[in-house]
Amino acid sequence: MDAEAELARISANLLNSDYMPTFRRQRIAREVVRAATAHGLVKNGAVQWELALDFFRSAPYIRLLARVNLTTERTAGFREVLVGARVPRHPLQCIALLKSLHGTWNAVEQNFSLPDVGDDLHPAQRHEAESAPHTSPRRRWIEKHRARWFPHYQGMYREFRRANPKLTHSQLLRLMPDNARYFISRESLAAAGEHIASARGPKNVIGETG
Known part of the structure; x- marks a missing residue:
C-alpha cells in the first residue's frame, strides 16, 4: 500500500x-x-x-x-x-x-x-518480579501466563526482526514491551524454531555534543 x-x-x-x-x-x-x-x-x-x-x-x-x-x-x-x-x-x-x-x-x-509495563500484574507480584527476579512468585506468574504470551511475543519478535534487519537480538527486545523479557529469550526462541537476530551490535555511536 x-x-x-x-x-x-x-x-x-x-x-x-x-x-x-x-x-x-x-x-x-x-x-x-x-x-x-x-x-x-x-x-x-x-x-x-x-x-x-x-x-x-x-x-x-x-x-x-x-x-x-x-x-x-x-x-x-x-x-x-x-x-x-x-x-x-x-x-x-x-x-x-x-x-x-x-x-x-x-x-x-x-x-x-498490549498493556503498559506490568499492567497485567498484581501490584505485589509486580514488585516481587522486579525486585527479586529468582523468587518463586515470579516463576509462578510466568508459568501461568506462558501459554498465552509466548506465541504473541514470538510473533512480535519475528515481525520486528523482519522490519528491522539491522538490529541485534538485544535491540529487538528493547524495541518490544518490557513484559516480553519474561517470556522470550534467545534460548526459548531457538527452541521454538525461530530465527534469532545477530548478537553483534554497532561498534560505537557518537554522543550528543550540545
Whole structure:
C-alpha cells in the first residue's frame, strides 16, 4: 500500500474509539523513546545525533516524514521528541514517526495493543518480579501466563526482526514491551524454531555534543 494511502487509512481508523484506545500522548512518548533507544538513537537520555540523522535521512519513510512536516534535523524540538519530553503536535506526525521507528504499522499496532509495563500484574507480584527476579512468585506468574504470551511475543519478535534487519537480538527486545523479557529469550526462541537476530551490535555511536 502507498505510504500516504496507508497514512490516510490509519488516520481514519484512529477516529474509531475502539481502534488503538491506548494511542495517547504519554504512551506515544514512551513508545518513541523505547524504539529510539532500541535503534541506538538515544542513549542514557542523550540523542546520538550522528546516528539519528543518518537513520532518518535513510529511512524508507523519509518522504512521508517530510509530507507531514515533521522536522528530523538537529533541533531542540526534535531532541525533545526523541527523549520523550514532548510529542509531535499533529497525529499524522506521530503516525509517521512511529512507523519509521518500528518499521511497519503492524509492529506499532502490536505494541499499542498490549498493556503498559506490568499492567497485567498484581501490584505485589509486580514488585516481587522486579525486585527479586529468582523468587518463586515470579516463576509462578510466568508459568501461568506462558501459554498465552509466548506465541504473541514470538510473533512480535519475528515481525520486528523482519522490519528491522539491522538490529541485534538485544535491540529487538528493547524495541518490544518490557513484559516480553519474561517470556522470550534467545534460548526459548531457538527452541521454538525461530530465527534469532545477530548478537553483534554497532561498534560505537557518537554522543550528543550540545
